[in-house]
Structure formats: structure tokens, C-alpha cells
Amino acid sequence: MIISGVKWMFLIIGTMIGAGYASGRELWEFFGTESTFGIILFSVLFFICTYVIMNISFQKESEHYKPVLKELMGHQLTRLYDAMIILYLFSVTVVMIAGGGATLEVLHIPYWYGVVILCSLLILLFIWGINGMTSMNAFIIPILIVFLVGTLTVFQWTTGFSLEIDLRNQRNWPAAFTFTALNILPLVAVIGAIGNKIKHRGEMWIASGGSAFLLGSISLLYNESLLKVSNEVMLYEIPLFAILKHYPYFMVLVMTGLLWAAIYTTAASGILGLCTRFYEYFKMPFWLLSFFLLLLMIPLTTFGFAQLISILYPLYGVLNLYILASIILHPIINRFNSSIKT
Template sequence: MWKSGLKWMFLIIGTMIGAGYASGRELWQFFGYESGLAILLFSILFFVCCYVVMSISYQQKSEHYIPVLEKLMGKKLTGLYDGMIILYLFSTTVIMIAGGGATLEVLHVPYWYGVFIISSLIVLLFIWGLNGMTSINAMIIPLLILFLVGTLLVFQWTNGFNMASAWNKQGNWPSAFTFTALNILPLVAVIGAIGKKINHKGELWIASLGSAGLLGTVSFLYNQSLIAVAQEVMLYEIPLFAILKNYPYFMVLVMTGLLWAAIYTTAASGILGLCTRFQPVLKMPFWLLSLFFLILMIPLTTFGFSKLISILYPLYGLMNLYILASIMLYPIVNRFDQNAA
């Protein structure tokens, strides 16, 4: 139970920690100043969402997200949100691929070489399907969290651990809802594909509590570190490098590698959601489906990493508030329905 629960926890965190989150761009877009309460609220909302979606997936023994959507939204709205999920997974995977190219530029690898490398490795991963995904996440995500938290703690130590200021004013608390809503659709898509593989209800608690606790802690620490370099964040395509600017070049290399790996796992999660959705219709192997989607996506990466995030992420956050409300209300409505029956 523990082993499987941790496997799903790393899959969830791997879906979340991608180009936008690990680079700091997404956190800075939604949080920043006066956001201590917002990040705490996000952790609570994220736990509830993960648990509810995993519960439905487990009950339905689903292999893709449509059965989960039908339980949450009803059959009439499922078609609309199915289209939204497809568009979301497609566009955010474009962002991940663009982020993969931008990250390797720090190592003087040309942008298009970086895009080709990440795309090739995604196709290669899907030769092993979902097992390949969970294995990669179980290797990469613990390392990423360890190095990221270590880097942020050292940075805070050199700056005097000024954490108390995070709780002075809390005017930004509503961003917890849009930030959580932003990340709902990939969670529904990825968790909806694992229902048939969950064997015990305890796995739901381990994965939900573990991912919410870890993400909440890292988000708070990361956000406080970005506030300390707020004047320089806008000068960097990837804000993490504003924090790393005074570190030894070796640390920059290590974090660049891990950041790129996190982008890779999130891009793969997006492709997984698309493949599990279309495989029953197109009857193609996962690796061939992933190649097809990537050929469509690569030309769109020319829009630029930060520009794509700044336009698309807030828009999706607002659009997804309805599905967030449906997930939060599902346990209450479902209990009433059971009592009425």
C-alpha cells in the first residue's frame, strides 16, 4: 500500500512540477507578496481535489478521464470539459516543450536541439506506457524536491530566514482558488488513467496528503525566496536563475538538469492524458500516438515560454473554477444523494 501510494504521489507531483512551477514563473504569476494564507489554502484545496478525483477513479476503475468527468460534471457538460481538457493538455504540453528548449539554452544548447531532445525522449518513454511514467517520476521527483528545497534553504539562510513577513498582510488569498483550478484538468486527466491500477483505499490518503503537504511546503519556501529577489525576477526567462545567480556554476548545472527533468515528466503527463483519451478511438500504440501529437505541437513552441504562460495560465485558472467547485461539492452532494436513496 505504501509503495503504491508513494508511486501515485510522485505521479501527481510530477504532473504539477513542470516548466511553470519548477522555474518559479507560475508561482510568481499567481502568488508573490501577501500570499502566505493563499498558499495554505492551496494546500488544503489540492488535498481535497486529489482525494475526490482519486476516489472516483478508484470506484470507476477508470483507464481514462471520461468516467471521472461524467461523475463530476454530468453527461451534458462532459463533452464541453472533454474538449477543454484536450485543449489544455495540448497547449500546456507545448509550454513544457518550449520550457525544455529554453532551459537547455543556459547550457548553450540551441533551442531547437533542446526541443528535439525532449520530444524524442517522450516518444521513447511511451514504449513502456504508464509503467515507464511512474518509474521515471519515482526516480526524478524525489531528487528534484531534495535539491530544490536544499537550494532554497541555503538561500533563505544567507538572507536571514525572513519568513514572518509572509503573514503580515493576506490580500492575495483569492489566488489560491485560481491557482488550484489551473492545475485541476491535468490532475483529472492523469488520475483518471490510473483508477484500474489502484488496489487499496489507503493509497488515496498517502498520495493526496503527501502531494498536498510537499507542494504546499515547497511553494511557501519558493515564494518567499522569489520575493527576496523580486527586483530581478523580471530580468530572467526562468526566475529560479535569479535565486541561483550567486551560486557556484556547478549548482546552476545541477538545478538546470533537474528542472529540465521535471519539465520532461510534466510534458510526458500531458501526452499520457491525450494518449489514454484517444487510444480507444485511434487504436494506435502509445509511442506512435505521442509522436503524432508532438509533430503537431512543435511548431507552436515558437511563441516563447514566458509569453505562453502569462497568457494561458490565468485564463485556464478562471475557466476551471467551475470544475474546482464541482470537485469540492462532490462529497457533500454525493452524501445527500446516498441518504436520499
């Protein structure tokens, strides 16, 4: 049970920590100054949402996200949000691919070479399906977390630790709702694909609690680090490099490789959600489905990494507030309906 719970935890974290999050761009778009309480609130909301989605997925023994969506939204809105999830997964995977190309440019690898390498590895991954993806996350994500937290901790140590805890000046707390809402659709898509593989409820507590705690802690540390280089963040496509410029070039190489790996895991999560959704229509192997999806995505990466995130992410965050409310209220409504029936 513990091993399975940790495996799902890293799958969830791998869905979150991608081009937008690990690079710092996503955190900077939503948080920044006066955001400590907002990040703590995000952690609580993330725990609630992850557990509710896993519970529904477990009860439905789902193989893709549509049964979970029907439970949350009802039959009338399922079609609308089904289309939204498809569009979201498609566009965010485009962002991941663009981020993969942008990251490798730091190593003087041409942008399109990075894009081709990332897409080739995605197709290769889906020869093994979900099992290959969970194993990859369980290997890559702990390494990424250790290096990211280590880098940020050393940076804070050398510049003087600081944490904004004055609750009287925390005006950015509403960002917790839009930031959580932004990440709801990929969670629904990925967790919906593993419902038939969850065996015990304990797995859900470990996965949801562990991922919420780790993401909340890392977000606080990361946000405070970015605030210290706020004057330089806008000069970088990837804000993490504003912090890494204070480190030896070797560390830049290491973190670039791990950042690229995180981008890869999130792109894989997006492809997984799309493949599990379209499989019932096309009955193709996942690697072949991913090949055709990637052919459609590659031309769209020319819009630019930072531009895509700054436009798409806040928009989806606002649009997803309704599904966020549905997830939070779902246990309350279920208990109310059960009491009426009895």
C-alpha cells in the same frame, strides 16, 4: 500499499512540478506578496481535490479521464470539459516543450536542439507506457525535491530567513482558488488514467496527503525566496535563475538538468492524458500516438515560454473554477443524495 501510494504521490507531484512550477514562473504569476495564507489554502484545496478525483477514479476503475469527468460534471457538460481538457493538455505540453528548449539555452545548447531531444525522449518513454512513467517519476522527483529545497534553504539561510505570517495583510488569498483550479485538469487527466491500477483506499490517502504537504511546503519556501529577488525576476525567462546567480556555476548546471527533467515529467503527463483519451479512437501504440501529437505541437513552441504561461495559465485558472467547485462539492452532494434515497 505504502509503496503504491508513494508511487502515485510522485506521479501527482511530477504532474505539478514542471516548467511553470519548478522554474518559479507559475508561482510568481499567481502569488508573490501577501500570499502565505493563500499558499496554505492552496495546499488544503489540493488535498481535497486530489483525494476526490482519486476516489472517483478508483470507484469507476477508469482507464482515462472521461468517466471521472462524467461523474463530476454530468453528461451535458462532459463534452465541453472534455474538449477543454484536450486543449489544455495540448497547450500545456507545448509550454513544457518550449520550457525544455529555453532551459537548455543556459547550457549554450540551441533552443531547437533542446526541443528535439525532449520530444525524442517522450516518444521513447511511451514504449513502456504508464509503468515506465511512474518508475521515472519515482526516481526523478525525489532528487529534484531534495536539490530544489536544498538550494532554496541555503539561499534563505545566507540572506536571512523570513516568512510572511501577518494574517492581517494577506489580501492575495483568492489566488489559491485560481492556482488550484489551473492544476485541476491535468490531475483529472492523469489520475483518471490510473483508476484501474489503484488497489486500496490507503494509497489515496498517502498520495493526496503527501503531495499536498510537499507542494504546500515547497511553495511557501519558493515564494519567499522569489520575493527576495523580486527586482530581478522580470529579467529572467526562468525566475529560478535569479536565485541561482548567487551560486557557483556547477549548481546552475545541476539545477538546470533537474529542472529540465521536471519539465520532461510534466510533458509526459500531458502526453499520457492525451494518449489514453485518443487510444479508443485510433488504437495505436502510445509511442506512435505521442509521435503524431508532438509533430502538431512543435511549431507552436515559437510563441515563447514566459509569454505562453502568462497568457494561458491565468485564463485556464479562471475557466476551471467551475470544475474546482464541482470537485469540492462532490462528496457533500453525494452524501445528500444518499440520505434522500434512504
